[in-house]
Amino acid sequence: MQYFVTGILVGGIYALIALGIVVIYKSTKVFNFATGQMMVVGAFFCWSLMKWLGFPSWAGFVVALPLSYLIGLFVERLAMRPLIGQPLIGAMMACLALSVLLHGLVILVWSAYVTSFPTPIFPRKALTFGNIAISGGLLGAFVIAIIAFCVFALSFQRTATGLAMRGTAEDHELAQSTGVRVTSVFALTWGIAGILCCISGVVLADRLALGVTETSAIAFKVFPAVLLGGLDSIPGVLVGGLVVGLTESLTAGFIDPIYAQITPYIILLIVLLIRPEGLWGLKRIERI
Amino acid sequence: MAIVRTRPHWMILVLGLVALLALPLFASGRILSIMNLIGITVILVHGLNILTGYCGQISLGHAAFMMVGAYISALLTVYLKISFWLALPIAGLGTGIIGLIFGAPSLRVKGFYLAMATLAAQFIIPWVIVNVRPDITGGSQSFRVPAPTLGGIVLNTQADMFYIIIPIACLMTFFAKNLARTRMGRAFVAIRDNDLAAEVMGINVFRYKLFAFFISAVFAGISGSLWAHWMRVVAYTHFELQHSIWFLGMVIVGGMGYTTGPVMGAAFIRILDEFSAILSPIVADMFPAIAGQVSAALTPIVFGLVVLLFIVFEPRGLAHRWEIFKATYRIWPFSY
Numbered sequence: 136m137q138y139f140v141t142g143i144l145v146g147g148i149y150a151l152i153a154l155g156i157v158v159i160y161k162s163t164k165v166f167n168f169a170t171g172q173m174m175v176v177g178a179f180f181c182w183s184l185m186k187w188l189g190f191p192s193w194a195g196f197v198v199a200l201p202l203s204y205l206i207g208l209f210v211e212r213l214a215m216r217p218l219i220g221q222p223l224i225g226a227m228m229a230c231l232a233l234s235v236l237l238h239g240l241v242i243l244v245w246s247a248y249v250t251s252f253p254t255p256i257f258p259r260k261a262l263t264f265g266n267i268a269i270s271g272g273l274l275g276a277f278v279i280a281i282i283a284f285c286v287f288a289l290s291f292q293r294t295a296t297g298l299a300m301r302g303t304a305e306d307h308e309l310a311q312s313t314g315v316r317v318t319s320v321f322a323l324t325w326g327i328a329g330i331l332c333c334i335s336g337v338v339l340a341d342r343l344a345l346g347v348t349e350t351s352a353i354a355f356k357v358f359p360a361v362l363l364g365g366l367d368s369i370p371g372v373l374v375g376g377l378v379v380g381l382t383e384s385l386t387a388g389f390i391d392p393i394y395a396q397i398t399p400y401i402i403l404l405i406v407l408l409i410r411p412e413g414l415w416g417l418k419r420i421e422r423i
Numbered sequence: 424m425a426i427v428r429t430r431p432h433w434m435i436l437v438l439g440l441v442a443l444l445a446l447p448l449f450a451s452g453r454i455l456s457i458m459n460l461i462g463i464t465v466i467l468v469h470g471l472n473i474l475t476g477y478c479g480q481i482s483l484g485h486a487a488f489m490m491v492g493a494y495i496s497a498l499l500t501v502y503l504k505i506s507f508w509l510a511l512p513i514a515g516l517g518t519g520i521i522g523l524i525f526g527a528p529s530l531r532v533k534g535f536y537l538a539m540a541t542l543a544a545q546f547i548i549p550w551v552i553v554n555v556r557p558d559i560t561g562g563s564q565s566f567r568v569p570a571p572t573l574g575g576i577v578l579n580t581q582a583d584m585f586y587i588i589i590p591i592a593c594l595m596t597f598f599a600k601n602l603a604r605t606r607m608g609r610a611f612v613a614i615r616d617n618d619l620a621a622e623v624m625g626i627n628v629f630r631y632k633l634f635a636f637f638i639s640a641v642f643a644g645i646s647g648s649l650w651a652h653w654m655r656v657v658a659y660t661h662f663e664l665q666h667s668i669w670f671l672g673m674v675i676v677g678g679m680g681y682t683t684g685p686v687m688g689a690a691f692i693r694i695l696d697e698f699s700a701i702l703s704p705i706v707a708d709m710f711p712a713i714a715g716q717v718s719a720a721l722t723p724i725v726f727g728l729v730v731l732l733f734i735v736f737e738p739r740g741l742a743h744r745w746e747i748f749k750a751t752y753r754i755w756p757f758s759y
Contacts, residue, residue: 166535217735223534224481228675229734231668236727243713243720355546355664362539397550400543404528407540411532 137267138388139381144269144277146380148338151280152357153364153372154287155331161304161367162324165215168230170332171351172237173210177203177333178340178350179245185253192256196337200330207329211322219321234351241347249346256341276338283334287327288369300324304367356383359403365413374414378402426600443589447582455581461693462585462592463649468673468685469599470642475671476679477608478635479615480529484541485670487548488640490662492518492647494552494560497568497657502559507571507652514648515641521548522640529632533618545667549659565658568651584653591649595642600682602638611635612680672730678740687741692726699725 152170159167167173181199184190190198214233218226257275262268291297302310303320311317340350360379364371379399387395406413427433447455471485496514499505505513528540553563560566570579571587578584602608610631613621622628651657669692677688703718710717733740 214731214735221734221738224475224675224679225734225738227481227535227538228671229731232672232727232730232734234727235665235668235672235723236731239720239723239725239727242716243724246716247719355542358539358542362536393554397547400546403539403543404547407528407532407536407543411536 138384140267140269141273142381142384143377144273144380145384146360146377147277147280147284148335148342148376149357149360149380150373150376151284151331151338152335152354153361153376154284154369155328155335156357156361157364157367157369157372158287158300158331159324159328160361162300163215163321165226165230166366167328168227169210169234169237170328170357171354172234172241173203173206173329173332174336174339174354175241175345175347175350176206176237176336177329178336178345179241180333181337182250182252182340182345183245192252192254196256199333199337203329203333204326205329207325207327207332208322210329211325215325216318216321238347238351245347247347249344249349251344252341256337270342272342276342279334279338283331284373287331291369296323356399359399359406362403362411362413363406365415368413368415371413371415426604440593443593444586447585452581455585457693457697459581459584459588459653461690462588463646463653464670464673464689464693465592465686466595466649467643467646468670468677468689469595469682470639470646471670472674472677472679472682472685473599473602473611473642474635474639475674476681476684477603477611477615478632479611479618480526480533480632480635481535481538481671482541482639483538483664483667483671484525484544484548485639485643486662486664486666487545488518488522488643489647489650489666490549490552490657490659491521491640492644493651493657493662494566494647495644496648497566497651498559500569500652501567507648508573511645511648515644518644518647519637519641522636522643523633526633526636526640529636530629542664545664549662553659563659565656568655568657570655571652579655588649588653591645595645596682596686599642599685603682607631607634615680669726672726675730675738676733676740678742678745681740681742681746683745684740684742687745691741692729695725695729696722 152174155173156167156170159165177199180202181195184195184198185192210233214229215226218229255272257272262271262274291301299310299315299320300323302313302315303317307317310320336350339353343349356379357376360375361372362375363378364373364375379402382402383395383398386398427436446458450458467485467489471482474480474482492514495517496507496510499510499513500507525541525544529537532540552560557563570577572578578587603612610621610626613624613626614628614631614635618628647662650661654661673688673692674685675688676691677684677686699721700718703721706721707713707717737744
């Protein structure tokens with residue numbers, strides 16, 4: 136039961152990271168391999184605001200968000216926009232190169248040592264219900280993740296900008312002809328993804344530790360969640376994140392923590408073999 | 424059409440090979456070790472180029488395939504006392520079979536989804552090697568490998584390894600060049616350009632995709648085996664996702680779908696790496712505040728920046744520039 140609850144809570148964070156990937160994929164058809172590094176950058180923004188400028192932890196978190204939005208804009212303008220219309224490997228490789236580049240920059244500015252926030256954002260005290268203990272950090276992270284998830288998912292459905300983004304996702308040229316500025320939608324998408332990465336990065340860094348490799352490695356566990364839910368499905372992402380978090384936690388608890396390291400990737404292979412489009416994804420895969 | 428057409432071509436080829444093989448006579452150990460590293464990398468990048476550049480299937484798991492080759496070769500020579508010369512082809516074939524297993528999803532999916540499948544390979548293979556039988560493979564510890572021997576002589580200097588690695592690299596380059604001109608190579612290109620059209624033309628797409636995976640993994644295995652006996656030690660940290668990304672970057676920088684591409688790409692990136700290693704103390708002197716992290720940060724920054732610039736400004740790579748140069752040179756001074 137303990138593992139079940141932990142799994143669900145971790146899965147919520149995974150879902151938040153996955154949402155950042157899906158948002159980009161939906162409107163630009165690019166899979167953001169640099170998610171992990173963008174998380175690290177966002178978390179380090181928050182860290183430096185707290186450490187160097189002495190912000191209280193919540194203020195640091197809030198101010199880091201617009202900064203990560205700018206990072207998203209930069210990435211889109213400098214690396215992604217020249218590649219619109221290029222073959223798949225170009226965009227993919229650009230994301231991978233970007234992740235390597237960001238990795239280097241983070242080391243250059245903040246060094247490769249593992250640190251943690253000077254003051255924790257969420258209380259460290261564990262809540263206990265019966266015989267289940269929930270760490271305060273994990274619960275806070277989960278709540279933040281779910282709130283952010285709902286806000287972004289709703290704004291996709293209800294606002295004019297969300298409509299423009301969904302229109303762009305459907306067909307670039309058609310959206311452009313109805314007066315949507317596709318390039319600014321792309322920029323906005325990457326900005327939003329930057330914010331989502333920042334939230335999840337801060338939340339994860341607060342829960343575990345903040346390090347270049349450690350924090351970004353978690354992003355790779357999220358890729359299976361994205362594929363399981365379907366690359367372009369927002370509700371699917373929530374389910375995918377929860378399933379991956381749950382399986383990982385249950386494997387760690389009942390079989391062996393070592394096996395938990397690769398369960399996400401085994402899920403990934405199974406999904407690819409049985410249902411490559413994911414649970415709620417659109418069947419646009421060519422089967423050759 | 425022959426690869427080497429005219430008499431001057433032959434002369435250049437022979438002179439070039441002689442110059443290459445005479446290099447250990449006057450070059451220092453450091454330069455030789457860089458050359459060896461480039462040679463090993465060239466073999467692997469050729470394999471990746473056959474898969475990605477010719478056949479159009481993206482692999483994010485080639486470092487893991489290289490790891491399979493390295494560990495097969497290492498385990499065979501240590502536990503079964505097989506000589507390096509036999510372990511090398513076995514490592515190639517064994518890795519080829521592993522490559523077939525992870526290439527199997529390519530029957531159902533392609534493009535991005537296939538990249539995901541090979542990404543899974545990149546995480547699962549090292550995990551298996553480290554965790555399943557740590558008593559045999561040394562687990563997360565590094566694993567010592569003996570030096571290759573030839574008739575009682577132990578080949579353990581950089582110059583000795585140079586004479587093993589460089590001929591094999593030349594041979595593999597020759598093989599890759601010829602493969603591109605065969606029926607199979609043309610089938611790969613057809614699949615890359617339009618798989619549906621290829622199928623309609625009577626190419627068995629599934630079979631050729633698996634062939635591409637197999638050949639590519641064989642190259643990776645041979646490269647891994649050479650790596651193991653060159654480094655004399657193997658560890659899982661040598662074959663991580665970042666290395667796979669580096670290899671893909673070399674394919675891009677060199678130029679996808681050219682046989683000259685992997686040679687140029689591998690040499691370019693490795694030499695760039697050396698330069699950033701030379702540069703980092705200078706940068707550290709200029710900015711003492713960040714001296715500690717410069718050496719670790721400079722390499723990824725330079726690599727990421729170079730690959731990004733190539734993708735944006737010259738997606739067809741160095742080999743394409745080389746072709747342009749050759750064409751200009753041939754028709755100079757009349758440009759028509």
